[in-house]
Amino acid sequence: MDTKKVLVGMFDDDAVFLKAIKAIRSEGIRIDDAFMPFPVHGFEEALGMKESKLHVGGFWMGLFGCLFALSFIFYVTNISWPINWGGKPSNSILAWIPITFEVTVLSAAVSMFFAFIIRNTLFPGKKPIVIDERLTDHMFAITFDMAKMDDSDVNEVKGLLEKNGAIELKEAETEASKLLALR
């Protein structure tokens, strides 16, 4: 796992945390990432994040599941082994709707779940780099990439963090992954 050094500003109040993000971004400073124990209302707008494309993938996989089920049932009932059930037509698409629906939902849901864990670099047993154990409990953090700042920048950011209500400042290592990058 690639790592990077970051400057961390810790907050204990989500309202202060959100205001700080807005204030720091309005100064033209790039926030590297934010850590929260729960999705704070409005964090996407505050951080200026673009929409995730997870649902688009879900839609296409759902469509794939739908077409796959329909064509598979058609193949089975009309090409592979047509059976005469009481003289009813083999090509009875209405009776296939329930299974087609279920396969559509299954395909969309499963693919979205896997897209979610892969895009988020999550997998069973992954050893994460935990910046602070309180970040999954009751604290919030804003991080800044140290590699992109010189000493005067660091001091400016530290000042801004303190001015905007950060209760703790520290330097830490964190996972450097393109997939998790803020955008």
Next chain:
Amino acid sequence: MAQFESPVREPLITGHKTYKQITDDIATPTEGRPPLIWMVCFAVSLALLTVGVISIGWTIYKGIGSWGLNKTIGWAWDITNFVWWVGIGHAGTLISAILLLFRQKWRTAVNRAAEAMTIFAVMCAGLFPLIHMGRIWDAMFIFPYPNTRGPLWPNFNSPLLWDVFAISTYLTVSVLFWYSGLIPDVATLRDRAKGKFRKAAYNLLSFGWTGTAKQWQRFEYLSLVLAGLATPLVLSVHTIVSFDFATSVIKGWHTTIFPPYFVAGAIFSGFAMVLTLMLVTRHVFKLKDYITLGHIESMNKVILLTGSIVGVAYLTELFMAIYSGERYETWAFLGNRISGPYAWAYWIMMSCNVISPQIFWFKGARRNVMITFIMSLFINVGMWFERFVIIVTSLFQDYIPSSWSYYWPTPVEWGIYIGTFGLFFTLFFLFARTLPVIAMAEVKSILRTSGDQYREKTLDKVKEEPVYTEVGVGELSKK
């Protein structure tokens, strides 16, 4: 998400909680030694599970002949239990998916446990069709895979195959929905964990979640889309279960009212089971600040609504049987249900499902824990009898009087049913001990709008605004 809520609404979190306290309150039951009452309940569940394992083993060894079925009554106990357990599962998805789309914040306190209940209930349900196959080792024949038997494919026009797809999709999607919601909470447990083994176990389960902005954004998209997918799914599942009956040409089964009637009944029984479990959990784990009387009242309102839909469906069936003038239909309903050898089952169903829930028209009853608990048990019994009545009373006196029969379960069938309770509660107790029974992250996200201290603050502000006092909000707030 809309964040404004009227300050006169009842708070959903009481006791002036902070984020830290929420974590402590919900995570503590998973830490330390289990309470004595938990150990006793767990031991009892394991004993029941053993009964089930023995009974299922006997069924597989001996065959379906060990059940009380006969030439006339080919479906009875097993399918009753199957439909009953699937129905119970529906409340979990309703709470977590449909109420998420409806922005009902009270769901956050009960959704985790209700989803777990869904998964365990569907597992119990799935057992019954499997063992009813008789030759369980050939169970994979129900799936359409290329084979050397022809290839011999299953019948895609059969509701029984639709059911296979519906139940397996439902189980899979429920597990994914539940687990994706659990990931952040398990990460919280991981970061709190003291012991080495505990830390490693929760690390494995938390998938390395750290709660970055991008992770949370994708989390919210995933839960919203899964809720959108699960909503039609949950309605389709019980619709398809009802097709097992409704598409057949059997008196008492062949009715178009079945899909909505089954879905309403499923939610009705599911909420009853959620209440049974949550009232106990809330008491044992001291979670009264999170599952308040307001939560209980909301659930009782859903019970009253769905119970009334079910009641209307019963009466509609009766009316149509008489009004249609159809001989067999009239015979099924008047001769075999409201009267006849199984009238006792019909009247247990009527009194438990339709008559007794009417008590919830009274606010005092909706907010009374003891009444709610007793009613939840009544409804579970009543809904079991509903399925029994639908299935057995339509079959036992068929078209040829010489084959009329009476069905009664054998000890093996009792054992299997008791065993599913064992499975259900064993899994539920394990869940309650090892994972947070309330979705911590979700409860934290509503604290600022629905916590009592924030409500009081907004209320004070509102009272100072003269425009509001004129319309009497100030008066309301005193209550």
